[in-house]
Amino acid sequence: MAKARKGEENAIAGWLEYGAALNEGAAKFTDENGVQNDRAFGEWISDNLSEMANEHEQVAAMWAAAYPDELAQLLVRLRQVWGMTWVFRKPALRLLG
Structure with missing residues (x-):
């Protein structure tokens, strides 16, 4: 059970790192009014994060990293x-x- 728990902890840590990277990237494409350029952000994801997750997983990872x-x-x-x-x-x- 300890190995399973460690695997779970590693998986969660990986998703949190991924979410933090997405949040940092999103900040690069948000203007001073808080409006995000989704197209540019999507292109940045394609160019910089080779291990793509689906959109729902990306949003969940971003939320988890922020909270x-x-x-x-x-x-x-x-x-x-x-x-x-x-x-x-x-x-x-x-x-x-």
Whole structure:
């Protein structure tokens, strides 16, 4: 389980780094009024970030990098839900097995 947890931590760290890079890039294409040039930003992504994620993953990574405290709270809640799911699924697996 420790290896799985370490893999999860590495994956999250990777997404946070990716999101931070996207946020830095987005800032380069935002004018003084806060308006972003989406076309130029998209071209920058294509030119600079070879490992492309889909648009939804990019937005999620950008949000996670901008709000790491909220992400940490969300992950705690998700782990609780996963744990509860396993508790309820375990008796059903015994019945099937």
